[in-house]
Structures are given as C-alpha cells and as structure tokens.
Amino acid sequence: MPVSSQIVNDIGVIVFSNPPLNPISATAGIPQGIAAELDALEAQPGVRAIVLAAEGRMFSAGADISEFDRNAAEVGGPIRALIARLDACRLPLVAAIQGSALGGGLEVALGCDYRVAAQDARFALPEVTLGLIPGAGGTQRLPRLTGAVRALEWIAAGSTITAKTAHEAGLADALAEGDLRAAALAFAARVAADGRRRPRDLPLNTEGFDEAVAALRAKPQNPGLRMAVEAAIAAVSAGQGADFDAGLAEEYRIFDALLVSEPARALRYAFGAERAVARVPGLDPALRAAEIRRVAVIGAGTMGIGISLAIVQAGLQARVIDLNPEALERARARSEATILRNRDRGRLSEAAATAQIAALSYSSDFSDVKGHDLIIEAVFEDMGVKEKVFTELDRLADPGTILASNTSTLDVDRIADFTARPEDVVGLHFFSPANLMKLLEVVRGAKTSQQTLATVMGFARQIRKVGVVAGVCDGFIGNRMFEEYLRQAYLLLEEGALPAQVDGAMERWGMAMGPLRTMDLAGQDIGWNIRKRRAAEQPDRPYSRVPDLICEQGWFGQKTGRGYYIYAEPGAKPGVDPEVEAMIVAESARLGLVRRQISDEEIVERCLFALTNEGARLLEEGIAARPLDIDTVWMNGYGFPRFRGGPMFYADRVGLPKVAARMAEFAKGNQGWAWAAAPLITRLNTEGRGFAALNEGAK
Structure with a gap:
C-alpha cells in the first residue's frame, strides 16, 4: 500500500x-x-x-x-x-x-x-x-x-x-x-x-x-x-x-x-524532456553502465582542458596527454587557475580544490593511455589527424576501453574504422567551455555496441551533463541545424539587415546570444574551415560570402578584437563596425540585391523555422530519435530559451500549418531553395498532428 x-x-x-x-x-x-x-x-x-x-x-x-x-x-x-x-x-x-x-x-x-x-x-x-x-x-x-x-x-x-x-x-x-x-x-x-x-x-x-x-x-x-x-x-x-x-x-x-501560460507549458516540457533523453529508444534498459573512474583526454587545448576539468569536478581521475610539453604546462596552469578561482569565489572548499588538482595528471607519452576506462580524443578537427590518433589508440589502449572522439562534425563511422574495435568507438561532442556547458551529444556509430552506449550515457550523468544520443551525419543534431540557422542569418545580411539588428531581434525573442555574436565568441575561423570543407562536399548548397569576407581580413571575432563587431578586449561588449557594415552593403550590390527594410518578425521566423525544418529532416533520417532530443540539444547547448521549449516544441505552439505557410512564402524569395519543406512537416500537417505525437511514439 x-x-x-x-x-x-x-x-x-x-x-x-x-x-x-x-x-x-x-x-x-x-x-x-x-x-x-x-x-x-x-x-x-x-x-x-x-x-x-x-x-x-x-x-x-x-x-x-x-x-x-x-x-x-x-x-x-x-x-x-x-x-x-x-x-x-x-x-x-x-x-x-x-x-x-x-x-x-x-x-x-x-x-x-x-x-x-x-x-x-x-x-x-x-x-x-x-x-x-x-x-x-x-x-x-x-x-x-x-x-x-x-x-x-x-x-x-x-x-x-x-x-x-x-x-x-x-x-x-x-x-x-x-x-x-x-x-x-x-x-x-x-x-x-x-x-x-x-x-x-x-x-x-x-x-x-x-x-x-x-x-x-x-x-x-x-x-x-x-x-x-x-x-x-x-x-x-x-x-x-x-x-x-x-x-x-x-x-x-x-x-x-x-x-x-505559454512559459509554464514550455518550462514543464523542458523539465520532462531533459529526463526523457536518458531513456534511449532501442537501448536495452536492462543494460548496466560499466563503471568509469579513470579517463584519459588526448589534447591539451581549450577543449581538452575543459573536458578534463569536467571530469575531475565529478570526482573522477583525468590524465591529459599531449606530445607537446609546453602545451601540457599551459593546460596545467590554466586548469589549476580555474580550480583555485572557484575556491576563492566560494564555489569550492579548500579540500575539494586540493582534491581536484590532485585528480589531474599530465603526460607527453602516448603509451600512458593504458589503464583508463575511457579515452576522449580532443585534437584538431581534421580527419587526417583523427586517423593518426585512433590508429595509435587502437594499438595501445587496453582491450574494452571505450574510445571517444570529441569531433563536432566529422564522420564517427570513419573514425571507428581506423580501429579494429569499432564497437568500442563513440562520439562525445562536448560544448565549450566543456566544464560549464551542460550538453553532451553522444554520437552512436553504426557499429557502436549497446554496452558502449549505455556506459557513456552513464558517464554523462556522472559528470553532470545532459547526454543526448545522435546518429552519424555532418554536424550531428546541433551543428547540422546551426548551419541552417546561420545560413538564414547571413542571407538576411545580404538582403538588408545588419548584424546588430539580426542579433538584437533574436536576443529580444529570447536567445541567450544572437547568431553573429555567437560566431564571434566561438571564433570565426572555426566556421570558415567547416564552410570550406562543406563547399567542396555540398556544391548544391551555396553559402553567403559575407562571413568569408570577414575571415579573409583576419577578423575572427573576440580573440582578434574584430569579427562582425569590434571588441575593445576579449569579453568586452560588441561595438558596431562600420567597415563590416560597408562590406555587407557592397556584397548586396555585387549580388544585384536591392537592400530592403527587414522586420524583426521576419528575422525571428526565418532563423527559427530553418531550425525546425532541418530538425524535421533529422527525425526522418533517424539522426534524432524524437523531437524532445532536438529540443534538449538546443536548450542546453545553443542558448535556446527554456521558456520557448526548443525549436520543435515552439513550432507546435505556433502551429505547423502556419510554419509551412511562412516557409512557402520565404521560398519565393532570395535563395528560396533552402525553404523546401521537409516531407515530415508535410505529412504531419496532412495528418493534423504535431511533433509532440512523435515524442509519445518513440519513448
């Protein structure tokens, strides 16, 4: 009773x-x-x-x-x-x-x-x-x-x-x-x-x-x-x-x-979705996660530092491995400074700070990957570099050790094929700064075993992350959708908007940071490298030249003091850059576009409905199992406001018939090819259903 x-x-x-x-x-x-x-x-x-x-x-x-x-x-x-x-x-x-x-x-x-x-x-x-x-x-x-x-x-x-x-x-x-x-x-x-x-x-x-x-x-x-x-x-x-x-x-x-009220509905949904993502469709619920106590992190750069800090903050052991001793010393100094700063601000006790520093170790010997339960690669985002690392990991790591890549866009199945143990390989896409951001995209490869998946989902909980499973594609869930979000932001610049208006409209709507400010913070050079690769691989999906024009000046955002905006120092408030605005206006003229007044409402709809449309494609392809997985990724990794509930939930609240109608209008304009409706949206509209129905069906 x-x-x-x-x-x-x-x-x-x-x-x-x-x-x-x-x-x-x-x-x-x-x-x-x-x-x-x-x-x-x-x-x-x-x-x-x-x-x-x-x-x-x-x-x-x-x-x-x-x-x-x-x-x-x-x-x-x-x-x-x-x-x-x-x-x-x-x-x-x-x-x-x-x-x-x-x-x-x-x-x-x-x-x-x-x-x-x-x-x-x-x-x-x-x-x-x-x-x-x-x-x-x-x-x-x-x-x-x-x-x-x-x-x-x-x-x-x-x-x-x-x-x-x-x-x-x-x-x-x-x-x-x-x-x-x-x-x-x-x-x-x-x-x-x-x-x-x-x-x-x-x-x-x-x-x-x-x-x-x-x-x-x-x-x-x-x-x-x-x-x-x-x-x-x-x-x-x-x-x-x-x-x-x-x-x-x-x-x-x-x-x-x-x-x-709409905020309460969305916040309740967000609360439930974050808990539902742990129940992975198709994963045997009887499987128990193997214990993870010791983790090796390959790479002493920004991501490697953040990942190792997240690990020791959860009470686990982390060893950072990098062949460059100077990089290791910089990582040690930055990690210890972060821990001590948390202590000085009252976030950690003296004992906890001492324990975290003791749990971090460093090595320039690659053979020290032995003796770890999990190895996370966090090196440069290049397939050739990944191949060298995973070939060595396959040779040196203990049998049964899980091998994870922190890649944000690359093919995890190709990475797994660099080893003779693809069942032990998985993607663990952390978001920067990895010690602070809650989201962890867990990328399930074609040969990733159920046991590996169950263990890394358990690891996500251990290190207090919200783990969301994604399938293999270029960009997985979050970054693949972000590409379409950015595409519309760039096209809006070509057509008549300026950076401050695009960012301001999205921030007033509720986004933690507008798309252009986000790229300035992340580093424009990262996006530039990805666009170069995708331009070669996807010539049928052209990009705006605006971000490339900025990168060609060496203006990569906050770290260089200029990007879409001017920054007096890293972390400073962005200031309007007249040269960038002139470049944008000149690009419109080169394209033969007559610049026009664009409303904040159009900016919001185009950016958001581009997310929804690409999210629907991810659902069709099985990259995302449920709309709630997509929404959880965006609320925890990209600053999407919880009181809006995520792009798929929000589309349901707007109404898919209205979303489809607005997309059809946008398809008549500049670069209208980008607004071809995902078949799933058409089907749901025909059936009189919304994305919420797919959450129930896939739990």
Whole structure:
C-alpha cells in the first residue's frame, strides 16, 4: 500500500511511499491515502498527536509534474484537499523530513504544525523555475513561519536551503540527532498536550517587505521567469490581510492561471524532456553502465582542458596527454587557475580544490593511455589527424576501453574504422567551455555496441551533463541545424539587415546570444574551415560570402578584437563596425540585391523555422530519435530559451500549418531553395498532428 499507519506509544504515524522520489501523486493515491489514514487515526481513542513520514531517502519531490497538463482542478485539487484536511485535524501534526522536501511536498509539510528535519535535509519551493508559484498554500504559510521578506526571496528564486538555515529561519522546528523517525515521535510526544499550532494561525512579520519587492524588481530577470516572479510577489502580498482564506484563494487563482501560460507549458516540457533523453529508444534498459573512474583526454587545448576539468569536478581521475610539453604546462596552469578561482569565489572548499588538482595528471607519452576506462580524443578537427590518433589508440589502449572522439562534425563511422574495435568507438561532442556547458551529444556509430552506449550515457550523468544520443551525419543534431540557422542569418545580411539588428531581434525573442555574436565568441575561423570543407562536399548548397569576407581580413571575432563587431578586449561588449557594415552593403550590390527594410518578425521566423525544418529532416533520417532530443540539444547547448521549449516544441505552439505557410512564402524569395519543406512537416500537417505525437511514439 502507498500509505499506511500505526500507533506507537499513543502517537499515530502515517507513512507514505511512492519511490524513488515520493511525489504527492493523485494517480498513485498518495494524498487520498494520507487523508484516509488521518481519518482512521483521529477516530482512535488515546492518540495524542500524529507524525507524517515518508519511506526512502526523500520526504517528497513535490507534486507529480506529469499530471500538470490536466485541468487546474485536477492538478491542484488533491493536494489542496489533503492540506485542508490537515488544517481540520484536531490533533497536533509533526512532519518528519529526510532528504528533500520540495514544492508540493514541502507544502504538505507546511500543512502540519511542526517540522522535524534530518541534519542533511533540504527544503525548496522551486515552482518559479517552471513558470509557476506554489499552488497549495506555500505562499501563505511559509511567510508566517519565516517572515514575508525571507519567504518571498526563497519563493521568487526557487532557492534550496539547508536544514540548518531552515531551523534558524523557523521553517524547521527541530533537527534530529540520529534516527529521524524516533526524533519526530519524541518531539510529537512533547508537544501533544499543547494542541494545534497551525502555520495559518501565526502572526505575519512584513517588516521590510516593500523594500524587498523593490529590490527584487530591480534585479535582472530571466524573461521566461519574470511572469512567475511577479506572480510570487502578488501571492505573498495577498496573504498580508486578516483573512487567510482570501489570500489562499488568490494564490490558487494565480497558480491556476499560470498553469496554462505559454512559459509554464514550455518550462514543464523542458523539465520532462531533459529526463526523457536518458531513456534511449532501442537501448536495452536492462543494460548496466560499466563503471568509469579513470579517463584519459588526448589534447591539451581549450577543449581538452575543459573536458578534463569536467571530469575531475565529478570526482573522477583525468590524465591529459599531449606530445607537446609546453602545451601540457599551459593546460596545467590554466586548469589549476580555474580550480583555485572557484575556491576563492566560494564555489569550492579548500579540500575539494586540493582534491581536484590532485585528480589531474599530465603526460607527453602516448603509451600512458593504458589503464583508463575511457579515452576522449580532443585534437584538431581534421580527419587526417583523427586517423593518426585512433590508429595509435587502437594499438595501445587496453582491450574494452571505450574510445571517444570529441569531433563536432566529422564522420564517427570513419573514425571507428581506423580501429579494429569499432564497437568500442563513440562520439562525445562536448560544448565549450566543456566544464560549464551542460550538453553532451553522444554520437552512436553504426557499429557502436549497446554496452558502449549505455556506459557513456552513464558517464554523462556522472559528470553532470545532459547526454543526448545522435546518429552519424555532418554536424550531428546541433551543428547540422546551426548551419541552417546561420545560413538564414547571413542571407538576411545580404538582403538588408545588419548584424546588430539580426542579433538584437533574436536576443529580444529570447536567445541567450544572437547568431553573429555567437560566431564571434566561438571564433570565426572555426566556421570558415567547416564552410570550406562543406563547399567542396555540398556544391548544391551555396553559402553567403559575407562571413568569408570577414575571415579573409583576419577578423575572427573576440580573440582578434574584430569579427562582425569590434571588441575593445576579449569579453568586452560588441561595438558596431562600420567597415563590416560597408562590406555587407557592397556584397548586396555585387549580388544585384536591392537592400530592403527587414522586420524583426521576419528575422525571428526565418532563423527559427530553418531550425525546425532541418530538425524535421533529422527525425526522418533517424539522426534524432524524437523531437524532445532536438529540443534538449538546443536548450542546453545553443542558448535556446527554456521558456520557448526548443525549436520543435515552439513550432507546435505556433502551429505547423502556419510554419509551412511562412516557409512557402520565404521560398519565393532570395535563395528560396533552402525553404523546401521537409516531407515530415508535410505529412504531419496532412495528418493534423504535431511533433509532440512523435515524442509519445518513440519513448
């Protein structure tokens, strides 16, 4: 049974279980079961108080987000009804909290009179990160325990706080020494005679609230969360009147309205998609990932440094191997400087920083690849160079060692054929800076074994990355789509836009950085090399000459001080470059194009619908298994805003018929060949379906 109860020395104990995260799921019968056991215990003579506890390592991760696409009454109703039942109980209630009490789980605990927490417990109301606010009394009860200012700060940020902080603030009434259940029983026995002490009945401290609201509004806000932050302010403010139930009703109204808002829909989708990508279609779920403890990284350049840092940050051993001793020393200096900077900024303890530095080693002897569970090649993006490395790895690496390439565009199957063990070869495409970026494209070759795939997906989780499986093609998922995104950005320049307008339109829409600023940051020379190769391989897909004209000047972006923009120093804000703008205008004239006014709306549609169209082709070819895989790549690797949900989700929200109609209009213009609709879009439109249907079919 998911909920059970017993009586221990005249204290009732209700225990619920919904492993592994104990969500307060109506589908699993958790809120209904707790209420039923409460009825039973309250009817028992001699019971003086009740402890509410959970099985397992966690009290509760909150409401079941998979249920949030139902109507508002079904989403909030069961938990709200349970907490109303807790409010009506005649006996004192004590929540025993281990692990984490999050969201709706914490709101259930707030419906009790007291909270006893394990020393390592964590508390949070993180709903704002999903575009919501607490919707079962959290904005009303938490302020009465901690004060309105502190509660608003935590709710508006979705902050996670420790048991110690919770105890100091009044959220937790006691911290357990030793056995939590025993401590909660003892606490309940002590307060049993005092009767109820409902949080709703406590006085509310609002000192400094107006100033806190002003400070919160003055902070830069993620545009996707701004609505939820304002809603949190409104809900906490609504609770400052004398009528608690009126404030509660206002919270419910605000939550229910946010539930169906576009940002909340997208953020919920993003949350679920990031978890779904770990369930790889076609991969035997019974396969267990082999343990990865020691990793060799070939190449001491920027990517090799970032990858090795990501590895040691996760508590693993990393050895950087490069034949150039000077490159190794530079890598050592940069890596240690990064670790020490994190220590100095309070992100790492002294012990953790020392451990990370100790976990990094360096070698100029290629034979030192022996003794590692995984080897990641991170050398220059050239097939000839890759061939030399993998030929040596095949000769020297231990049998069974996984051999991975960090290539961003090259054919992983060709790389695997440089070895006699293609089943052990896989692509691991990290995104720069590799120690910070969450995305890891896992490229499954034609001969990559299921065991290899299962192990590297487990490795992605070990190093706290979001691993997404892609098939083999030029650019895999992310960079192949990025090519079409950039193609439209460049064509827009030819037709009448200038760099600041293109980037500004995309950034105002929500992209973390516009396409041209992105290329300046990444280095224009990287894209130039790829375009040269693709121009030879794909002569039927011509490129704009604009980026090449800039590269021919030696202007490669921030690292050279000039690209599409001028930079006073690396990392500085971009400044308009009149010479680049003149070059763009001259190129339009050479092409015989009459420059025209281009709206921000056209810029956004062309850049985004180019992504959607290429994403549809990837789905048709099996390079991406599901639209959610594509969306997760773009949200975690390319700055696509989570509150838009990814290019495929966004296309569904716009409506595929409208997307197809706009593409047909664009096909009448300059370089219209690029707007030939992917057959999948045509088929889905004919069937009256969207990309979401393919997520369900491929799970």
